[in-house]
Amino acid sequence: xxxTSSKDSKKSQRVIxxxxxxxxxxxxxxxxxxxAEIKQxxxxxxxxxxxxxxSGEDITRSILLQIxxxxxANGSPMFTTPVLSHIIRFYGHAMQxxxxxxxxxxxxxxxxxxxxxxQGVMSNNMFQQMQEQMQKQTEQFLGTFGLKR
Numbered sequence: 001x002x003x004t005s006s007k008d009s010k011k012s013q014r015v016i017x018x019x020x021x022x023x024x025x026x027x028x029x030x031x032x033x034x035x036a037e038i039k040q041x042x043x044x045x046x047x048x049x050x051x052x053x054x055s056g057e058d059i060t061r062s063i064l065l066q067i068x069x070x071x072x073a074n075g076s077p078m079f080t081t082p083v084l085s086h087i088i089r090f091y092g093h094a095m096q097x098x099x100x101x102x103x104x105x106x107x108x109x110x111x112x113x114x115x116x117x118x119q120g121v122m123s124n125n126m127f128q129q130m131q132e133q134m135q136k137q138t139e140q141f142l143g144t145f146g147l148k149r
Contacts, residue, residue: 014041014048018059024050039067086142102141106134 016038017025026033041048042064050063072079079087090099113130 012047014046016048016050016063017053018050018063019053024063025053035063035067035070038063039071042067106137110134 015027016033017027019025024033024035024038025031026037038048038050048060049058050060051057052059071077087099090096093099
């Protein structure tokens with residue numbers, strides 16, 4: 001039996017290059033791809049980064065924000081105007097650095113709680129309790145900074 005080194009066991013990061021002509025090139029498949037295909041990579045939990053082909057700068061966040069913007073413009077938006085306003089107010093605020101971690105932890109908690117829902121285990125009452133708890137946590141967090149909902 002052959003031993004696998006820790007380097008071999010790590011999943012390599014897929015690299016997408018963005019060219020000045022705004023095209024996205026997947027170096028794994030040697031093909032041009034669309035934002036919809038990058039969205040699918042996210043949905044499939046693929047590890048990837050998007051880099052500017054000319055400068056080498058990591059622009060993954062920018063591309064992900066672009067996908068969110070397109071999703072928000074189509075269909076039913078996830079972020080209400082008040083939520084977006086609250087997020088904007090945190091930029092430049094002393095607690096800006098904490099906000100990202102707070103949102104990340106709450107998103108992970110929501111995803112962890114979602115797993116039983118997807119399997120049909122969670123009742124409507126439990127779902128309501130979960131929503132109320134997250135709303136309470138958000139209000140407490142915003143109240144800490146003098147922001148009201």
